[in-house]
Amino acid sequence: MGMPDLTRPAPTRRQLLRASGAAGLALTGLLAGCGTGEADSGGGQTIKVALGWIKNVEFAGYWIAADRGYYADEGLTVEFQAGGPNAPDPTQSVATGNAHIGIHPNLQTVVQAIAKGNDFKLVGTQFQTGPGGMLSLASDPVRTPADLVGKKILGQQGTQPTIDAALKVAGLPKDYTFVPVGFDPAPLVEKKGAVYTCFVTSQPITLEQKYGMKEGTDYVSVTTSDLGIPGYACLVFTGNSFLDKHRKAVEGFLRASVRGWQDNARDPEIAARLAVEKYGVDLGLDLKQQIRENELQTPLTRSALTESSGLFRIDTELLGGKMYEALRASGVQRLPDASEIVDQTVLDAVFKGKSAV
Structure with a gap:
């Protein structure tokens, strides 16, 4: 896959x-x-x-x-x-x-x-x-592949290969729990998981306009390129x-x-x-x-x-x-x-x- x-x-x-x-x-x-x-x-x-x-x-x-x-x-x-x-x-x-x-x-x-x-x-x-990427809350930020290890990852079906690739390229174990979700980042806001797979040109807007959140202060956005998957x-x-x-x-x-x-x-x-x-x-x-x-x-x-x-x-x-x-x-x-x-x-x-x- x-x-x-x-x-x-x-x-x-x-x-x-x-x-x-x-x-x-x-x-x-x-x-x-x-x-x-x-x-x-x-x-x-x-x-x-x-x-x-x-x-x-x-x-x-x-x-x-x-x-x-x-x-x-x-x-x-x-x-x-x-x-x-x-x-x-x-x-x-x-x-x-x-x-x-x-x-x-x-x-x-x-x-x-x-x-x-x-x-x-x-x-x-x-x-x-x-534009593919991941969102996390600033209180528990994900900025590197190592930050994914052991996390509960909220993602759309079909995104697992990207997560696996980021860990493999970084030489890290495939150690995470995957929870299927849709394209609304509400589960992340509700802390049902620590990471949310996203489009960095889309879901951050929802966090900003629906929840009044600010990047850096309330949430962290990284591209898959930032995670070693350009x-x-x-x-x-x-x-x-x-x-x-x-x-x-x-x-x-x-x-x-x-x-x-x-x-x-x-x-x-x-x-x-x-x-x-x-x-x-x-x-x-x-x-x-x-x-x-x-x-x-x-x-x-x-x-x-x-x-x-x-x-x-x-x-x-x-x-x-x-x-x-x-x-x-x-x-x-x-x-x-x-x-x-x-x-x-x-x-x-x-x-x-x-x-x-």
């Missing part, structure tokens, strides 16, 4: 990824239908992008890029396909040619799809640090055949997206309003919650690598090293060569030796 998807707060999505992710892994060599559009010009071309979740603020930079005409500047019309319950997994959509580009929350699903023979290439990653999230991928024929279009999509995410870092309210009032208008999103989620997710898009080389960058040594080590520790057996599944040249063309566009 591999590491679960800890990047969304809805249990229906976890069920979706289990079902559609497994189906997506069975698809091989189906990218022949991806080559529609104006070849390699980037001009007047429609790009279909399959998202890994609903159209909320998680995709902040893309909403800004679309709203401010950055994709139009590249001669592109971008159609975003919402993910979520009952939606196809992005690996399926790209493999079957129903989308040209996928944005997938789960590193494991994408790399395993490639290992199964899907003709995918990673061209970037939205999150340098995945992983990229919201990976941007396409098919090799599509990339070969439409490289300028993929480059244009990434350049415009980077511009949108750069703008997003300056003001978290802009994209939150776009999500609430335009792109996710039918979802009943709460503006205050969406602003706070954007505030929490923005630091996850940055790293030392992005500071020097620009957003969306992928470190193949980190991917093939500590990230693969974490996947193997959680039970994943078959992984492709990290250096062969990443195309760095697209972002090289976007940034041209700079760290911003």
Whole structure:
């Protein structure tokens, strides 16, 4: 059993990824239908992008890029396909040619799809640090894997492999009690357990807005990366055949997206309003919650690598090293060569030796 998807707060999505992710892994060599559009010009071309979740603020930079005409500047019309319950997994959509580009929350699903023979290439990653993590009360904080030993851990079904991997990588015994809970952190507040598996962009907001708690003073939030289990999230991928024929279009999509995410870092309210009032208008999103989620997710898009080389960058040594080590520790057996599944040249063309566009 591999590491679960800890990047969304809805249990229906976890069920979706289990079902559609497994189906997506069975698809091989189906990218022949991806080559529609104006070849390699980037001009007047429609790009279909399959998202890994609903159209909320998680995709902040893309909403800004679309709203401010950055994709139009590249001669592109971008159609975003919402993910979520009952939606196809992005690996399926790209493999079957129903989308040209996928944005997938789960590193494991994408790399395993490639290992199964899907003709995918990673061209970037939205999150340098995945949002999966753990919450604890400040009175009994969990900041390191050692702090998990002997604890009663409140978690969603399917999160045990991540806990086990954190302990295994740290050379610690698998000594804890697991208590299945849902996506409301109330059991943690009620001290029914010492640790709660979470999304650091979601459940902390509940603690703040529902219980009036403050980070550091009342609760502690750590990512799985903090616990020695690093992983990229919201990976941007396409098919090799599509990339070969439409490289300028993929480059244009990434350049415009980077511009949108750069703008997003300056003001978290802009994209939150776009999500609430335009792109996710039918979802009943709460503006205050969406602003706070954007505030929490923005630091996850940055790293030392992005500071020097620009957003969306992928470190193949980190991917093939500590990230693969974490996947193997959680039970994943078959992984492709990290250096062969990443195309760095697209972002090289976007940034041209700079760290911003």
